[in-house]
Amino acid sequence: MSNVELTSADLTSAQPARRVEGPESAGSVRADLRFFSNELRITFFRRRNQLLLVVAALFPLLIGIGLKAAAPHGGGGGNGPGSGSAAFFNQLAGNGVFLTFIALSLLLILVLPVLVAVVAGDSIAGEAGYGTLRYLLAVPAGRTRLLIVKYATILVWCVAAVFIVSAIALIVGAVLFPVGPVTLLSGDTVSLGAGLVRVLLVTLYICAAMAAIGAIGLAISTFTEHSIGAIAALMILIVTSEVVDTIPQFAVVAPYLPTHWWSSFDALLRTPVDTTTLAHGLLSFAVYAVLFFLIAWARFTSSDVTS
């Protein structure tokens, strides 16, 4: 197969088709969407990424089964690990919906950031490592356009990862635990429907948190050709931020840390909802996302591609 003879007859008969549109054609939005959907396909069809999503989906199942086994019959007082999530654990025995909050708050510490870091850290560095970056730019994909497509794909990836965890947790919770009107952390009880809306809002809030670190990962990714380096750097950054956040002496800088507002989603589980805290969190995520996308852009559009 490697030695197919190239006869001149083959060469003349197989002319590439003529282009139908000029470079500045009106179909450019469609062309951008085509590039984006191809990027999504490559990302979601890649075996490594599919495995990551499967692993992410297994966690809520494990947590649900574990808590079911540990929970005493008759409700009340499960022994949840970690004081921060203790309130959720106490609620779980009464309502399966709470498995979503438990799963998200546990996976938020490490598993979801790893998922985001792998795809975000790989985004540019992976292309550079394979050498495909120079060919994409020679196509030409356009540097800014490529960066936008990459970040848009990271956003979709974040949403997919968080929603998969959320959805599996909801299903597992409904199967293993009773489901009904949801008693919030503040003691009020809302209908199941209203409770599910809160699940959706919490999920979206965490998507925003992941989108912010996705931008940091994208920025780091433009500085190296080794995706593993970019992935590791982002994880170190996140863990450092989480550690610093727990040290009281650093309380002054805590609100500016990228991870500080992550667990603030529990504001959505109280009445009235503490919108100020949520707004601070969302603002922090937005600032991080914009700032680091700009860093990525400044770096990527000004540096030589040497890979």
Add this chain to the structure above:
Amino acid sequence: MIETTDNGPELAIASSGLTKRFRGGQLAVDQVDLAVPRGSVYGFLGPNGSGKTTTIRMLLGLAYPTSGSAQVLGVPMPEGAVRVLSRVGSLVEGPAFYPYLSGWDNLARYDAADRSVSARTARARIEAALDRVGLAAAAKKKFRNYSLGMKQRLAIAAALLVERDLIVLDEPTNGLDPQGTREVRALIRQIAADGITVFVSSHLLAEVEQVSTHVGVMRTGKLVFQGELGALRRTAAPRIAVRTPDLTAAAEVMKKLGLADPVAGDDAITAELGDVQPESVTAELVHAGVAVRALTVESPSLEDLFVGLTGEGFDVER
């Protein structure tokens, strides 16, 4: 400066004072003035490390020049990269594809990134490109399972996905067996026959001299020769070599005839022939009673000229 006209510029690639200094201070490309005529097959020659690839990276907008300017198809680079590169097919520093995708999906990937082409024609174009390099049968195979030659061909197929005005091939035969090299050469001829300008770099003169109409020779970042292949040949001065035991007598005859640069060996003497006819040298030698054992006229091969321009193989000059 070359002005863009409705018919396009007469030069496919033009650069003036193109210079690249790496951050370490090393001068990789030094004041290079390229002039690649439209429709030519331009052999860009030079030993490894002479700045060829860095020049090509600047022409394709991948690297930014430290100083100087370059135009590709009349469009200034790197500013015009997005505007002009869809008319330029390229192979830079070996093939690069996603190992976990098939050959077909890899081409579809690059095709999807090109905003100047339509998704409707993608299928036909990918098929045609794979066909053209003889990879149609291996289209569904994963890239990581391709042989070296197949990888190289897939890269050429990617360069031919869209109809081009210029094809830039950086060391297209690297790692290919002799048959593969011949196939690439046939492909270059075919591309050129379609009226497409081909800019092909190589560290081996033999690889491009059969297909090139023009050559540029790089040495330590400088363009030391540029012109038609014939002009390079003409720079070679033929020498006459006489095998004789009477070296002194032969040297005197040569001096009398005005032959330049005589060099005496153990049993032979050579000199530049210039305008003198070899038969008159023979007659003079015989007339002077020199015992001539053999007399030959040697034109230096293109390879010798090339080595003369670029230096011998192993002397690292920086």
